[in-house]
Amino acid sequence: MMELKKEQFHRIEHMLSVDKCNLEIKSVIALNNPGKVYVDNAREPKSAIIWSKGIGGYYLIGEENNPSFVKGLSQYFDEVIIPQSQDLDYNNIEISGTSEIWDDILEMTFDNRAGYHKSYQYVYQFQGLKDQEVKRPPLLDGAEVKRVDGHFLTSDVNNIDFVKNNILEWWASLDLYLEKGIGYCIVYDSKIVASCVTSFMAGDEMESHIETVEDYQRKGFAKYLIYEYLKDCKNKNLIPYWDCMATNIGSYKTAEWHGYKKAFEYPLFTFAI
Structure with a gap:
């Protein structure tokens, strides 16, 4: 090889x-x-x-x-x-x-x-998004939605590195993300508390990564960011893609609430090194 x-x-x-x-x-x-x-x-x-x-x-x-x-x-x-x-x-x-x-x-x-075990992943897609309405969840008063673009990434907003690090977890550079990806974040209490950015894409398929600061979880921020992300996907005629652990009920229930449908599942094999 x-x-x-x-x-x-x-x-x-x-x-x-x-x-x-x-x-x-x-x-x-x-x-x-x-x-x-x-x-x-x-x-x-x-x-x-x-x-x-x-x-x-x-x-x-x-x-x-x-x-x-x-x-x-x-x-x-x-x-x-x-x-x-x-x-x-x-x-x-x-x-x-x-x-x-x-x-x-x-x-x-x-x-x-050593440490070998087998688990499962679920893959969801949102086929036919362009012909459907995107469900809009409520947003907490005082929360501001910001598009994660070049202007925002050079702003002086508090903890901007939270978003940059989330992008660089998946992309080779911020420039490549700005060229091909999309993203949104929520500013609340004068800082970024959640972000949703493109993690993977190829052809007309796009996957997102959502991250919420621990103290601000369970406030509906992630759900609202997915709504913004899906609107963008709809405008660009993209097929949203979602991959999560079969044990992460909250993740795939969120996908289903937004309209994603299960496409397939696959086993994941793990062993220690």
């Missing part, structure tokens, strides 16, 4: 047409989000490992019936992936497949590792 250069990422675009291809994968291949790609053959790759910096995890995609790739997975993780992950201060590896066959391969390959 070998690592592709960024200008070679397009060589695995043919792998992205599977039914359960996470937006996180697509956004790395589109060079919208930082990540790495490892393949069996640089010229004509059949199978690949994708690393997403933002999500902090790995994905398998491509041809499952690739004996040399599958046989070498465990060794490649031991020799390359795990050392690189440890350099990033990861305590464990999180990895998902993009088909039931990849899921079986992952289970057989890593189920003997």
Whole structure:
């Protein structure tokens, strides 16, 4: 196996047409989000490992019936992936497949590792948003909604780094976010208390990341920011995307309240390093 250069990422675009291809994968291949790609053959790759910096995890995609790739997975993780992950201060590896066959391969390959366990993720999408009304929740008196654009990011508002850090958790730079992403935040008590910014995007799909300062949670701020975000997606004819843990009931119930529909679920495999 070998690592592709960024200008070679397009060589695995043919792998992205599977039914359960996470937006996180697509956004790395589109060079919208930082990540790495490892393949069996640089010229004509059949199978690949994708690393997403933002999500902090790995994905398998491509041809499952690739004996040399599958046989070498465990060794490649031991020799390359795990050392690189440890350099990033990861305590464990999180990895998902993009088909039931990849899921079986992952289970057989890593189920003997320390700390191994299997959990599930839910993926929601908001198809047909352009033909629907966006539900507007109430907003607390005194709260101000601000668009996270270049003007706002250079303003002297208190704790502006809260928003900048949320952006840079997913994007390689603020400039790239400003070019391609959208976002909103709420200013309350003279400071930023919540933000909703694009985390991943590729084609006409866009995912958001919502963060609320702990002391201001459960005040409806996140719900209102999603409303603003969805209005923007509607105007731009985008398909909003939502990915959360199956155990995070509050997250997927919020998505459902806004009109997102469950698209698929997938297993997430974790083991200690």
